[in-house]
Each structure stands twice: as C-alpha cells, then as structure tokens.
Amino acid sequence: MEDSITFLHSSDWQLGMLRRFLGPDGQARWGQARLDAVARIGEVAEQSGAAFVVVTGDVFEHNQVERQTILRACEALKRIQVPVVLLPGNHDALEPGSLWTSSQWQAHAPKHVTVLTDTTPVEIVPGVEVVGAPWRSRRPTSDPAAAAYADLQPPPAGTTRVLLAHGQLTSLSGGMSEVPPIDQVALEAAVADGRVQYVGLGDRHSATKVTDRIWFSGTQEVTTPEETDPGNVLKVTVSQSEIEVEPIRVGAWHMVDHRVELFDEESLQALEDWFAELPDKERTYVRLAGDGSLTLPLLSRLDTMIDVQGEAFASVEKWAKFWTVRPAPDAADLDALQLSGPARAAMEELRQALAGGDEGAGAALSLMHRLARDAG
Template identity: 30%
Template sequence: MSAGAAPTLRLLLTADWQIGLRAGQLRERAGDLRRERLRAARRTLEVARSSGCELVVVAGDLFDRPDVDADAVDGVVSLFAEFSDIPILVLPGNHDPVCEGDVWGRREWRSAPAHVHLLREAREIELSSLVGGEVAPAALYPCPIGQKQSRLDPTGWIPSRAEGDERLRLGIAHGSLDSMGKATNFPIAHRRAELAGLDFLALGDWHGTTILERAAYPGTPEQCSFGEQGAGSALVVTLRRGAPPQIEQHRVGRFHWVQEEVEVRSASDLQALRHVFDAGGSAPESTIARLRLELAGGDLQLIERSEGLLEQLREELFFLDAALEVLDLSEVEFESPLLAALDASLHALEQGEPVPDALDELRAAPLEVVREARLQLRRWMGAARGELEEAEA
C-alpha cells in the first residue's frame, strides 16, 4: 500500500473549557471572564474550520460543574450550532461526569444539534457510524468519567490492536498520566497508546499544553487561575496510519495572568514593575494581575508613588488584585533626643556600624533581637504619640 493510501484523519483536540467557571478570584470581573471563556471556545472552533479538521474532540470538562447556569449550557449549545459543518465529539470529564443529576440530562443540553455526539459509554465506536461514510476507517475508544474522583485508570479497558486491523485507532480520555507525579486522580498509564496499539490518545484534564509521542493534552483554551502554566491553546492533530501523529499548536487564549511580589526600595523598583506590563507581550486590557508590594521603609513619597502606580494599573488592566504593605515605621519622629539617639544606635548596630560605648555590650546581641528592639521602640513611640493626640483632642 502506498503512503498516500494510508487512512488519514485530521482532528481538532481541545478540552477543559470549564464553561461556567466561578472565577471568584476576579470578583467583580468574574462574569466578564466567564463570557470571555466562551469567546476562546469560539476561536477554538474557528481553528478547526480554518485548518480543515474533519472533527472536533472535546476531551472532558466542557462544563465546570453539573449545575452551571442554564445560560452557560445554552451558550455552548448555540455556539456548537454555528459549527454544524464539523462533527463535535464530547467526552464527559470529572467536572461534568455522566451520573445522576448530570449536566447532560438537562433540558438545555438536550437541545444540542445532531452533529454533537456525547461519548457517554466506554465501548468501541466506528467513527463512520457517527459522522458518515466519507471519513477514514477509524475506531474510537472513549473513556467517559462517571464520578469526581477515582484511582482507576479510565483507559484500562481499551483492547489491544487485533492482528490485521489497519484502521486508525483513537483513544479519548480524561485524567493524569501516571508518569508526571501527582497522578492520583484518574491515573492514566503513560504508555497506554503504545500498549493498546492506538495511533493517538487524546487527553484532557491538565490545563497546560503537553505533547507526547502518541498522546497530547491541548490544555484549557483560556487560563482559569493564577499559577496555571501553558494554557491558552488548541491542537490540530493529523493522523496517518503507520506514521507518528503530526501535532500543531494554535494559540486561542486571550488573557495573560501575571503574579508578582516586589520589594520596593526605590522609584526604580516601581519603574521595573511598570516595565513588566509594558513589555509583557500582552495588551494591558488582556492582562489579569495580582501584585504584592512590600515597602521596606516608610518613605512617604515612595508610598504615594506606589499607590499611584497601582491606581494607574487598576485603570489599564482587565483586573488587578493589589496589596501594598509598609514594613517599617521610619516616619516616626522622636520628640525625646534620648530615644532618637537610642533608635539611631540600634540602627547603627543593625548595619554593623560603630555605636556609643554605653551600647557596646549589645554588640553580641543577635541581629534579629536588635531589629526587634528598634521596631518595638518605634511602635511604642507611635502608640504613645497616638494616645497623647487622643488626650489632647
């Protein structure tokens, strides 16, 4: 058989849309982010169309949970209806499992168009029986999830390739490959594709794109939270019997999530932080940020500048969660010359500089003790002045 005659199939692999995600971290913008997730889903389906994919595979967690708003389900169903030229295969994942009270039994989902196929059973399916006769001979091995957690490998049932079976064999599963650590929920043998003679194993659950020899996670099309790595893509996978899969990664996500903790010692630290957003490679209105600023020292001008920068970023970014912490009480003004001298001496001790003879024996004190003494002194001064002002008022 010539190479040209080998069965080929091009599919778009996506997963973990998590439609209806609560996104509580984004507070007042959470609803906007939910709508944006559906836009990323649309861009994903547009990639399928522009790349000439013969089908779309959603490898689990299309919905964030079974009780998402009716609007969320309606939104997905209407979106699918706009892409009626491409069959869409949907696998239930651990966020949207097939079980009592599942999202799939809801009225909104039941109006999904006929080109959308829910893979609710673990059994071999001839692809042509779902999508018509034009497609290459291929067998599907869907591994739907029926609960939130399990220690069993959902791909364990897939039979080995029978001798003489020259169809493409495609596994579709949701869980964690057991090779990458932390694989406690729905662990999947990392060599399952090779063990079962699959041409490709389409995977969902990990939110970062991960491409292996005969298996891949597309990752979530739009990052879900701070700390996730490698989200924001869809994969176009071309299978040809007897050859390794060809996998192309397409960016479909809009948002960049930035998390920074900065110790601000001078105005140049603020400039460097500003630069993170100016040179970050994403438009400010598509940036979601969490910032923790620590000001070592109570320089009032620096505090004001920091507040100014945060105010500016809050205007420009899609969302900013910011905290400004002032660590020191340097602004304390000592009315007593004696206490001022003591404070200066403690500071000198901290810095390893010469101190008056009277404090000489403190030289042996551990640095933390000296720092704490100075901080206590300043707190006490601040409190004492506050009481005085209250008494005068």
C-alpha cells in the same frame, strides 16, 4: 503522509467557571472569552480542513451550571461546522443529576455533537473510530482511562482509532493526584501494538507532549498564572505510521505572576514602567509577589499605583502568600501629616506598636498616611 486524517483536540473548557480575583466586570469578560475561544476552534477547524473535533473532558465547570451557560455553550458548538465529540470528565461526570441528561442539554445540544457515555468505539467519520472513558463520578477508584482500551483489539485495516481520556499521569502529577492516575506504560503499549493511533488527554491545562502520539491539549483559555502553555487547540494529522501535532492559539487572555523587590523610588518606577509595557491590559490578570520596605509616601504611591492599574487591567492584586513589602515610616513623614487630636494620638499609638514589631501597625500607618495625604 500516507492516507491520513486531520482533526482538532481540545479539553478543559470548564464553561461556567468563576475566578474570584477578577471582579464582576472582569469575570463577565473572561467568561465570554472562554466561549469565544470555542468559536475560534470552529474557525480553526474550517481553515485547517479538520474532519472533526474532540474535547477530552471538563466541558463544563460542574453539573449544576446555570441554564444560560448550557444554552451559550450550545450556541458556540453550533459554530463548529464539523462533528464534535465530548468526553465527560471529573467536573461534569456522568453521575446522577448530570447536566448531560438535563432537559436543557437534551433540548438544545446540536445534532452534530456526540457525548461519549460508554466505552464503545464510535465511527465519527468514515474510516475513523473514537473511543473514550467517560468519568462516572468525581472520585474514580481505578485508572480512569483503562476501561476504554484494555479489551480493544487493533482496528480493521484502514481504520484510524483515536482514544480520549481524562486524568493525570504519574510522571506529570508527581504522585499528588487525589484519584488513581492513568497508567502511562499501559497507554504507550496500546499505541505501540496498534490498538490506537492517537491518545488525546485532558485534565492538565497546559499543552503537553507526552509522546509523539499522546498529548494533553490544555485548556482553550488560561485559568491560572501557573499554567505554562494554555490557550491552544491541537491540530492533529495522523495515519497508521506518521503523525503531526501542531498547537494553534485560540485563547486571548493572559495571567501573569510578577515578582518585585521594592526599596526606593527607582524600584517603584521600574514597576510602573513594567505595567506600562504590558499589552492587552483589559485581558490580563497580574498577581504581584513583592519583598522589601518603603517609606510611607512611597508605600502610599505603590497602593495608588496598584489601584489605578487594577482599573486598566482585568485585575491586579497582591499575592498575599508572597507579599512582604514592609513600611519603613520616617518620623519626618509622619510629622509632615500635621495631625492633631485623636488622629495624632492614634498615629503615636501605631508608631509605638510598629516599633514593637507589629507589622499590622505599619499597614495602618501607611493607610493613615495615604488618607491624610489625599485629604490634603
């Protein structure tokens, strides 16, 4: 490749993010993993000979993150030994009270870190300009990228220009974005006429190629099961006429959706086997979607299985929106509990309610069966 420059592109670190489904222990480990992935970006920079690192928006989850989060972020950034350029996004916009102007950030931010606060091109290393469009509010009223390149002229001969922006493209958001999208046609025109040689985008959490020279890097560590390719940093080698982009994994966590049909002991055993085969359980969140019906003993066994696996994994939960596993109580199962007195009366009342179509009664019967079994 002719005279070129190699750098790393990342985005959407969202340090300080909380995930309600992980629980205190899982949340603490996952939060640390997001910082560890930032440190691994520094290792990739060293190994790949990258000249600098860019982060295209949402470095922090919001502008009111705890002081500890800012200090730990600064420590992680210190482990990246090359210049780092940060672009404020919608989560950490340059609004009044922004963390970027806080005493904590100002006092502890490493000297080699540059926060883009306007659209003026910055020479980050000799022969390379970085220009970006920082967000100034969470609700911009126009294309959030246009201000960075609309008035640009092609850079001086021998200079490579990298554009940083944060936001959605209409072609990928399906028109569902709550704010004006980035004009992809105009962005491609800025590349075609030589005003910029690479466009690094943020906001989409999965690594995504838009064109050869326009990419979303995705988040450094997975945040939801819906993300298709998170946990990467992009190694970009670019010149005026050529480009190579390589996703390199830095994330360590997994978030998995799993759909099951449960009707008998065999299907329940298949689910148990599936859990057993998954690696990295302590760094994996599982969201189960299920359909079917099980007898009360099997339903109790399922609940116990999910509880046990929830201890082995970072978290396992039933996806309420897609969980329709119904109890199929058998009279013999209920009679085998040998309940008497008020407990027997409650069981009979629930049995009648279930016969009348009350699904909540089925869940209550299942719980009663499980408690009575465990007590026995």
